[in-house]
Amino acid sequence: MTDGPTQLLERLVQQRVTLTLKDARLLTGKLLGVDDHMNLVLDDTEETTTEITRHLGKVVLRGSNVVSLNAPKAGGRPT
Amino acid sequence: MTDGPTQLLERLVQQRVTLTLKDARLLTGKLLGVDDHMNLVLDDTEETTTEITRHLGKVVLRGSNVVSLNAPKAGGRPT
Amino acid sequence: MTDGPTQLLERLVQQRVTLTLKDARLLTGKLLGVDDHMNLVLDDTEETTTEITRHLGKVVLRGSNVVSLNAPKAGGRPT
Amino acid sequence: MTDGPTQLLERLVQQRVTLTLKDARLLTGKLLGVDDHMNLVLDDTEETTTEITRHLGKVVLRGSNVVSLNAPKAGGRPT
Amino acid sequence: MTDGPTQLLERLVQQRVTLTLKDARLLTGKLLGVDDHMNLVLDDTEETTTEITRHLGKVVLRGSNVVSLNAPKAGGRPT
Amino acid sequence: MTDGPTQLLERLVQQRVTLTLKDARLLTGKLLGVDDHMNLVLDDTEETTTEITRHLGKVVLRGSNVVSLNAPKAGGRPT
Amino acid sequence: MTDGPTQLLERLVQQRVTLTLKDARLLTGKLLGVDDHMNLVLDDTEETTTEITRHLGKVVLRGSNVVSLNAPKAGGRPT
Numbered sequence: 001m002t003d004g005p006t007q008l009l010e011r012l013v014q015q016r017v018t019l020t021l022k023d024a025r026l027l028t029g030k031l032l033g034v035d036d037h038m039n040l041v042l043d044d045t046e047e048t049t050t051e052i053t054r055h056l057g058k059v060v061l062r063g064s065n066v067v068s069l070n071a072p073k074a075g076g077r078p079t
Numbered sequence: 080m081t082d083g084p085t086q087l088l089e090r091l092v093q094q095r096v097t098l099t100l101k102d103a104r105l106l107t108g109k110l111l112g113v114d115d116h117m118n119l120v121l122d123d124t125e126e127t128t129t130e131i132t133r134h135l136g137k138v139v140l141r142g143s144n145v146v147s148l149n150a151p152k153a154g155g156r157p158t
Numbered sequence: 159m160t161d162g163p164t165q166l167l168e169r170l171v172q173q174r175v176t177l178t179l180k181d182a183r184l185l186t187g188k189l190l191g192v193d194d195h196m197n198l199v200l201d202d203t204e205e206t207t208t209e210i211t212r213h214l215g216k217v218v219l220r221g222s223n224v225v226s227l228n229a230p231k232a233g234g235r236p237t
Numbered sequence: 238m239t240d241g242p243t244q245l246l247e248r249l250v251q252q253r254v255t256l257t258l259k260d261a262r263l264l265t266g267k268l269l270g271v272d273d274h275m276n277l278v279l280d281d282t283e284e285t286t287t288e289i290t291r292h293l294g295k296v297v298l299r300g301s302n303v304v305s306l307n308a309p310k311a312g313g314r315p316t
Numbered sequence: 317m318t319d320g321p322t323q324l325l326e327r328l329v330q331q332r333v334t335l336t337l338k339d340a341r342l343l344t345g346k347l348l349g350v351d352d353h354m355n356l357v358l359d360d361t362e363e364t365t366t367e368i369t370r371h372l373g374k375v376v377l378r379g380s381n382v383v384s385l386n387a388p389k390a391g392g393r394p395t
Numbered sequence: 396m397t398d399g400p401t402q403l404l405e406r407l408v409q410q411r412v413t414l415t416l417k418d419a420r421l422l423t424g425k426l427l428g429v430d431d432h433m434n435l436v437l438d439d440t441e442e443t444t445t446e447i448t449r450h451l452g453k454v455v456l457r458g459s460n461v462v463s464l465n466a467p468k469a470g471g472r473p474t
Numbered sequence: 475m476t477d478g479p480t481q482l483l484e485r486l487v488q489q490r491v492t493l494t495l496k497d498a499r500l501l502t503g504k505l506l507g508v509d510d511h512m513n514l515v516l517d518d519t520e521e522t523t524t525e526i527t528r529h530l531g532k533v534v535l536r537g538s539n540v541v542s543l544n545a546p547k548a549g550g551r552p553t
Contacts, residue, residue, distance in 0.1 A: 003269040005276035005297050022260070022302075023101070023146060032082040038276070038299055039084035039117070045149075060084050060148040062117055065101075067260060069297040070282075102180070102225060111161040118163035118196070124228075139163050139227040141196055144180075181338070181383060190319040197321035197354070203386075218321050218385040220354055223338075240427040242434035242455050259418070259460075275434070275457055304418060306455040307440075339496070339541060348477040355479035355512070361544075376479050376543040378512055381496075398506040400513035400534050417497070417539075433513070433536055462497060464534040465519075 009034045012071050017042075020067045025049055027059065038063030088113045091150050096121075099146045104128055106138065117142030167192045170229050175200075178225045183207055185217065196221030246271045249308050254279075257304045262286055264296065275300030325350045328387050333358075336383045341365055343375065354379030404429045407466050412437075415462045420444055422454065433458030483508045486545050491516075494541045499523055501533065512537030 012031050019027045019040070026049075029042030040063065045056040091110050098106045098119070105128075108121030119142065124135040170189050177185045177198070184207075187200030198221065203214040246268075255265045256277070263286075266279030277300065282293040328347050335343045335356070342365075345358030356379065361372040404426075413423045414435070421444075424437030435458065440451040483505075492502045493514070500523075503516030514537065519530040 003278055004272050005270060005278050006272065008270070008278050008295070008297055021146065023099075023103075024260075027147075033084060033087070035083050035085065041082055041084050041087050056149045058087070058150045060087055060150075062142065062145050062147065063299065064143070064301070065146045066299050067258065067302045068264075068299065070293045071295045071297075100225065102178075102182075106226075112163060112166070114162050114164065120161055120163050120166050135228045137166070137229045139166055139229075141221065141224050141226065143222070144225045179383065181336075181340075185384075191321060191324070193320050193322065199319055199321050199324050214386045216324070216387045218324055218387075220379065220382050220384065222380070223383045240436055241430050242428060242436050243430065245428070245436050245453070245455055261418075300457065301459070303457050304416065304460045305422075305457065307451045308453045308455075337541065339498075343542075349479060349482070351478050351480065357477055357479050357482050372544045374482070374545045376482055376545075378537065378540050378542065380538070381541045398515055399509050400507060400515050401509065403507070403515050403532070403534055415497075419497075458536065459538070461536050462495065462539045463501075463536065465530045466532045466534075 006036075008071075009038075009069070012069075015071060018070045019061065020070070021061070022065050022067055027056075027061070029056075029059065032058075035063075038066055040066065040069075085115075087150075088117070088148070091148075094150060097149045098140065099149070100140070101144050101146055106135075106140070108135075108138065111137075114142075117145055119145065119148075164194075166229075167196070167227070170227075173229060176228045177219065178228070179219070180223050180225055185214075185219070187214075187217065190216075193221075196224055198224065198227075243273075245308075246275070246306070249306075252308060255307045256298065257307070258298075259302050259304055264293075264298070266293075266296065269295075272300075275303055277303065277306075322352075324387075325354070325385070328385075331387060334386045335377065336386070337377070338381050338383055343372075343377070345372075345375065348374075351379075354382055356382065356385075401431075403466075404433070404464070407464075410466060413465045414456065415465070416456075417460050417462055422451075422456070424451075424454065427453075430458075433461055435461065435464075480510075482545075483512070483543070486543075489545060492544045493535065494544070495535070496539050496541055501530075501535070503530075503533065506532075509537075512540055514540065514543075 029045035032041040040061045045059045108124035111120040119140045124138045187203035190199040198219045203217045266282035269278040345361035348357040356377045361375045424440035427436040435456045440454045503519035506515040514535045519533045
């Protein structure tokens with residue numbers, strides 16, 4: 001049974017995920033939504049660079065800048 | 080209930096948002112409009128780089144240059 | 159009432175605008191026309207880099223190289 | 238008989254593969270799924286850079302950032 | 317009356333134009349043809365870099381590498 | 396008689412070819428398959444950088460990272 | 475009479491042309507074929523960098539890496 005990228009992303013809604021962006025920023029937040037272009041909405045977002053961490057609140061990300069999405073609590077089912 | 084990128088952007092119209100662009104500029108302004116390519120219109124825009132802040136007035140942004148959009152007043156409902 | 163990117167660009171025709179390009183050049187000129195790809199035509203164009211300003215006359219810009227367009231006279235109505 | 242990219246990727250599901258990304262990271266994990274854009278899901282993922290190796294759990298990768306996928310156990314049949 | 321990018325390019329056929337490419341080369345030549353992707357054909361082309369000028373004859377340019385096209389004789393009517 | 400890119404690639408299946416990638420790696424292997432996006436499968440692949448050569452086994456390449464494909468045994472007919 | 479990019483490329487088949495690639499390599503060879511994406515096939519190809527010239531035989535080029543194509547024998551008719 002395969003577990004495709006879209007199905008996993010939808011199962012991850014309401015979970016905290018970490019995004020790696022092309023500009024090397026890491027964003028960690030609760031995944032609120034996703035669309036077909038892998039545009040994403042995060043809530044309670046923390047931005048981490050090599051120097052500092054900032055709290056950003058709600059963030060919309062353009063999918064073309066996302067490299068990967070990492071779900072530490074791997075089960076992928078909403079809590 | 081998911082809260083997709085498009086729905087959030089439309090709810091943010093008339094609110095102040097901060098954009099991170101690929102060229103590392105930050106633009107803060109009132110979101111006047113958005114289309115399907117995530118092209119955006121801001122009003123009363125402030126451009127911030129590491130050195131200076133400039134007032135730019137009304138600005139049209141090509142979506143392909145937008146990395147992320149951050150809405151500090153997270154509720155996302157028009158004021 | 160939202161004010162979309164396309165509607166604003168069409169209202170800015172015949173006004174002077176400033177473009178920021180991906181190669182960091184600034185072009186200021188009278189906007190003569192625009193199409194769906196955000197390809198643009200400017201007239202009486204001035205190119206400004208960190209060093210010099212050159213007069214270029216009529217210029218066609220490929221939309222994929224445009225980062226943002228700034229209309230200092232923010233009203234957006236033809237003069 | 239040709240053996241196309243899509244057919245091979247589907248045969249590699251449930252096997253460990255190594256991805257080379259545009260940002261030069263290497264990710265090794267069990268391939269859980271793939272779609273038409275070459276978006277991928279890996280499980281038990283190890284990220285290796287020139288300095289360190291980190292365990293990332295489940296990861297979704299945007300296909301546009303993938304350079305190549307390498308299947309060391311070349312047969313390409315599910316175990 | 318707006319004057320769109322495509323209309324201007326077609327009016328510039330048979331005139332000398334200067335192209336700025338993404339790799340910073342300047343190409344000056346007589347515009348022989350253009351298509352919907354802004355692929356262009358120039359004749360009697362001169363390539364100018366910061367160091368030297370070379371004569372290249374007939375050149376086909378892939379539109380995705382064109383930043384801007386500058387028509388010094390601004391009228392835009394065939395001579 | 397023209398000999399298009401797709402026709403040549405199909406004739407090269409089962410032959411050893413050398414790919415130049417955007418990240419400057421050279422990959423030499425037996426071409427197993429190709430699709431319309433110029434995604435490729437190589438077998439018995441050797442990766443060569445300026446420093447070292449590694450054996451990679453079976454590799455799937457995303458076409459968007461391929462610059463050129465070179466078939467030293469120019470005939471282009473399967474052996 | 476306009477002379478579009480596609481028409482010229484088809485007329486150049488069987489002639490020697492020089493390609494400028496995004497990675498700054500120059501490839502000179504006999505144009506065997508071309509498709510709608512400006513993917514190209516060259517034969518008897520010579521690769522020139524600032525340092526050395528190598529003979530590559532038959533080469534398939536992905537159009538997205540081509541900047542320009544230069545036909546020194548400008549007539550554009552098959553020999």
